[in-house]
Structures are given as structure tokens and as C-alpha cells.
Amino acid sequence: HDVDSSEKAFDVCAWYAMREALGKADVCLLEPIMKLEIEAPDEFQGSITGHLSSKRGVISSAENREGSCVIIAEVPLAGMFDYANELRSMTQGKGGFSMEFLCYRQCPRNIQAEVIERRQKEKKEKSLASA
Numbered sequence: 001h002d003v004d005s006s007e008k009a010f011d012v013c014a015w016y017a018m019r020e021a022l023g024k025a026d027v028c029l030l031e032p033i034m035k036l037e038i039e040a041p042d043e044f045q046g047s048i049t050g051h052l053s054s055k056r057g058v059i060s061s062a063e064n065r066e067g068s069c070v071i072i073a074e075v076p077l078a079g080m081f082d083y084a085n086e087l088r089s090m091t092q093g094k095g096g097f098s099m100e101f102l103c104y105r106q107c108p109r110n111i112q113a114e115v116i117e118r119r120q121k122e123k124k125e126k127s128l129a130s131a
Contacts, residue, residue: 028106028107028112029106029107029111029112029115029116030104030105030106030107031076031077031078031104031105031106031107031111032076032077032101032103032104033074033075033076033077033101033102033103033104033105034074034075034076034077034080034099034100034101034102035072035073035074035099035100035101035102036052036057036071036072036073036074036075036080036097036098036099037070037071037072037097037098037099038070038071038073038087038095038096038097039068039069039070039071039095039096039097040068040069040071040087040090040091040094040095040096041067041068041069041091041094041095042064042067042068042069044069044090044091044094044095045062045064045069045071047090048069048071048087048090048091048095049062049071051086051090052071052073052075055075055076055079055080056075056076056079056108057073057074057075057076057079058073058074058075059071059072059073060072060073060074074102076105076107080099083097083099084097
């Protein structure tokens with residue numbers, strides 16, 4: 001309505017409404033989950049699955065094929081950096097893997113708290129450096 005308001009007033013009102021809604025919301029952090037397919041000799045299956053569990057991975061399937069195993073898992077991307085070297089070390093260079101994006105899932109609360117704390121610390125350090 002031209003008489004009662006302006007475009008700027010609507011913008012300000014929307015900003016305050018959004019800020020209030022986000023303040024009341026139960027906010028969560030999402031993390032990318034990757035679908036991982038690993039192929040390695042059978043003898044390394046136990047160490048690979050244990051290692052994936054330490055990375056918060058969930059094994060979808062594991063099959064044995066003529067002396068080798070194929071493991072399909074869902075793993076948070078955060079745990080997959082440098083995985084090629086880790087797998088190579090675990091399998092004496094005999095294992096390989098492929099990885100593709102699967103979905104986003106809610107990050108566990110303890111990890112979410114760590115990420116937020118780290119980000120706030122970085123932000124504080126940056127503001128101190130620019131002051």
C-alpha cells in the first residue's frame with residue numbers, strides 16, 4: 001500500500017522477521033556424505049572396515065569376489081581427505097576406491113559444536129588482525 005509503507009520498510013520488516021525466526025529455530029549443520037566403493041584383496045577387509053568405522057562410515061555392503069573384496073560404504077566427506085594414501089598404506093598399494101557425492105546429512109552435535117567453536121575462533125582472530 002503506497003500510503004502506509006515503502007519498499008525499504010518491507011525489506012527491513014522481512015529482515016527482522018527472518019532474524020527472529022532463525023533465532024527460534026533449532027539450527028543444524030549439514031555435512032556432505034559420500035558413497036565409497038573400495039576394492040582390495042580379501043586379507044585387508046577387516047582393517048578397511050575398521051578404518052571406515054573410525055571415520056564415522058557406515059558399511060552398506062561387502063562382497064567377496066575371487067580373492068578380493070568390494071566394500072560399499074557411506075562416509076562423511078570430512079573424513080576422506082588423504083584417503084588414497086591411507087588406503088594404499090593399509091593394503092600395501094593393492095587397494096583402490098571410487099567416491100561420489102550421495103547426500104547431505106545432519107552433523108552429529110559434538111562435531112557441530114567443534115565446527116562452530118573453530119569458526120568463531122577464526123572469526124575473532126581475523127577481526128583482531130584487521131583492527
